[in-house]
Amino acid sequence: MSELKTLFKRVEYDLDGLLHFIDLGDIALPDIQRPFVWTNAKVRDLFDSMYRGFPVGYFLFWESESETGVKQIGVGAKQFKKASRLVVDGQQRLTSLYAVFRGQKVLDANFKERQIEIAFRPRDGKFEVTDAAIRRDVEWIPNISDLWASGKSSYTLVKDYLRRIKEKIDLPEDQEEAIAHNLDRLFDLRKYPFTALEIASSVDEEQVADIFVRINSKGVPLNQADFILTLLSVFWEVGRRALETFCHSARTGAKIDGKASSFNHLIDPDPDQLLRVSIAFGFGRGRLKSVYQILRGKDAETGDFSDAKREAQFEVLKNAQAEVLNLTNWHQFLSAIVGAGFRSSEMISSNNALLYAYAFYLLGRKRHGVDEHILQKLIGRWFFATSLTGRYTSSPETVMDGDLARLRSITTAEEFCKVLNDIIESNLPNDFWNITLPAKLDSSSARNPELFCYIASQNLLGARVLYSHKTVRDLIDPSLQTKKKPLERHHLFPRAYLEGSGIVDIRHINQMANFALLEWPDNISISDDAPSVYVPKVLARLDAAVADQMMQDHALPEGWESMAYDHFLEARRTLMAQVIQKGFNVLK
Template sequence: MEGEKFTLMQYSVNAILGLIDAKQFVIPEIQRPFVWKRSQVRDLIDSLYNGYPTGYIITWKNPDVQTKDGSVANGKHVLIDGQQRITALMASIAGIEVLDEDFNKDRIKIAFNPLAVDSDKRFAVQDASHIRDKKWIPDIAEIFKNDFDPFDFAMKYCADNPEVKPNDVNNAITRLKGIANRQIGVIELVHTLDIDEVTEIFIRINSKGTALSQSDFVMSKMAADVVHGGNMLRKVVDYFCHLAVKPDFYPYMIKDTEFEKTDYASKIKWLAKDNEDIYDPDYNDMLRVAFMYSFDRARLSDLVSLLSGRDFETREFREEIVEDSYRKLDEGIREFIREYNFEQFVLAIKGAGYKSSKMLGSQMTLDFAYLLYLKLSKDSSIPNDQVKHYVQKWFVLTTLTGRYVGSPESAMSRDIRLINEKGFVNYFEEVEASVLSDTFWSVTLPQNLETTSTNSPAFNAFLAAQINLNCNSLFMHGTMVSDLINISGDVHHIFPKAYLRSNGVDSKGRYNQVANYTYLDTQVNKAVSDDAPNVYFGKAIEQCESGNIAFGNISTREALNENLFENAIPLETVSMTVKDYDTFLVERRLLMARLIERYYKNL
């Protein structure tokens, strides 16, 4: 019979707070604001006061590891679910400060009216009225202090409220202090469970069914490990990801004096002046890249096991594996956060034409590209001036083929292994020949462009190609496609939507095809209006012949033809009407695919 996967325990509120204080229950030190509303804290206290159930807390025991001297270090319990409830208790009962939405430490004070008749008026989030009104105890944390004297308190309370009997006050205070003895269910998961089992248990118990990611487990493991510096390494990850999105968070970060004294703080300081949003990694991205770089593995579940000290062969847990794993992870994170590495990688992606974050779809594809940059930068067989070239080619190749979309960890694991075995250049040439054949460019890619999604990898690759090749926008010499994407511009229907709908093409799946899109200057778009292509292109041809500019700035037929070419628009479009629409879509998809092919081969 298979052993139990968990132990169901009952702990009093007081016992849980004591276990946390003794660091047996470890709350991940998340440097993010306390996300519960203060009213939710009030409701939790009210539920405990009335003896209502407050849900289960889930902990996952870190394994006991063998230390170098042969002794055994007992694993601590990492809080997997229930952190908000525990933090609420620590804030309201123990009087501990929490981070507010501006990342400042603040108290959450719950007021108590011992004589309230209506239960919904017994507790409240403290405001000025509760301090003025002598019937209210402004902060229940005072009641739970070790030196609290209930007799003295009752006497003082009755002195302020002469109509109240001391016994009534004492009974209410006794009931309030009874919260400390209320039982909370704790599900202790055994350390032998793998991540998939822990996740499944979490989902089945958690009423919201919120999935836990593997990176959540890694962050929890790191937070629980003070001995190996995991808690500080976790801060690096959290602070870096926060600064990448919000550089003005830096002044709040350095309020963490313990972290500010580390060399990590100086290594991520550059983000305070970084406003680039091409690659804003979250902690899942950062952990994944650092793990792949240092361990040559891609499954984050393996990192959880390694940080626990697991020997994959003997299935034992050993201290030296824990030490080595933290050392390697530290190396990977340091490479990830290095300003030069990060900025050069971003420049490589932008150099490939992906100059807007809205053009980037798969974060996994971006993660692997950064891993590749880090690996190739250390590869003596790759000339330094070729690193970006290969990163760009691989990024576009994997974007176009959706290599890391279906089962990303499996694909990444295989690529890492074969790159190490064959060398990157040899492996890259094999993959390129396999997935980017002539059939891909002439058949598969045009088929992939048969979509209405402007977020499709194929369409974004087309825009990247136009940016990389310095293509002018339609009808405007000197106004580049990149200018319109980054600054202002409209995605225009080459066959205007209103024109198509008025002529019977009223399905979004037809008139919103990406092959019918092009970027236009706003003023040009207004001038084109809802005219048929033969009408507004006719005006463009006329202005080329007469020299009287009606819209845009193209003044010769040669320039117009060149402008059509760089926007992958068939020359025949200038005389097309609604009856030619389907022919136009087929022809334009082919031209878009050829432009992407030319761009890729020129990278």
């Protein structure tokens, strides 16, 4: 029987010692950690607790003897390939302390640098987040970072502060003493004691991830993508920074290398998501666990690791990532998704489906030479189908791995198209359209892939907004920056009307089949009238042929306004499924 051993030891530090080890690169953040997310107010509260002598928690470090990727705490170009201890838990606290004591900027979740400025009032020992009023008030030290950055002794700092404040305010002797005491206490936070639990170097990355998740229930669980990003930090830091630059550009519209940007209206990608695309395109793999070992240079037969194998595999990754981050490829792919009727991020129910579709786009374009006009419709159709069926909702890596495996033996554009079309057709038999899809439309969820595909189909069919001369496609354009949304979801059977008829269950009232997109003035004018009252009024202003087409495009049964509510829902779900199928067939 194997003997269970404690995987950690306890070590005592003072804050000055911790900061010194960070300066040396001996303590660093592993790239399994996330960006800095604390607010300045939370940093203020940390300093207030320490100043009052309260405990503020322990740190969890990982002793590391291997070349595990690290990133410097704070902002700077200096990178360390080796560190004796990596921060597993306590990143936000330690980053806060280092940033304030060293006057360093931090990089936040949006890849933006920011300076943390915490103010201190010596008269009463009060901490506050610095603002314009504090900067004008002589009593405040507007940025406590200056105390330690100055290199002056506490005696000199107290003397300088008292001299400056006496020029503006008359201070009684007892207040001078209190100020001196409080400043000394602040200055001596450098000696604040911390306990660290240090995990042994024998513990591997997966065990560390498990420990991190177990002790930090609010943390985001780590995955294999995090560890592959770690390898990038060590062996290809330029590649990791390129991923982060691309993601920052997608959010802000900032130009990349002074050229175009990756900004779009469909997705704000994260580095780990784009990494998955690179892995799928470059290695033909959906599961990342095996790729992590490959990138470390592991020989599949001997189990040994070698630098030569690692370098060869990184070359594959570098070439794949170059295509993934190529702005022409990126925007051409996104145009295929828009061409399939999905015009904004509000219509994307699965980022997995979107990013995996990008991998297939790159395989078709770069590996198999599919003509762009064919590939555009094929990838749009693929995304539509995988979204509608929820293909990558459960065990996405396993499903993607299987899909990629079917492409490994093919060589031509025709074979590539056939594989994808065969998968689509096998998952969308007649029973899906006639039985499965109407049943799935029995839902009150506002974020439903079937609903998004229904709206995408209306876009593809050029459907007009209900009771309007404008099209759904035009008014759902994300570039429209209006104070009020041009389209609103309207209850065809108004809620107040249904409640007055004895139907009070919100889920029943908010059925997907009871909604249609209307321009907001129409939505307001219809109010709570019964369909049998408002429908004849709005139809009277429309040409009969236009009204008939509109009823078809919005899946409204003939004479629906006079139907019993439950009968209407059942009939409309069937028609909505037919609209989705009709829109999908436009992509053939």
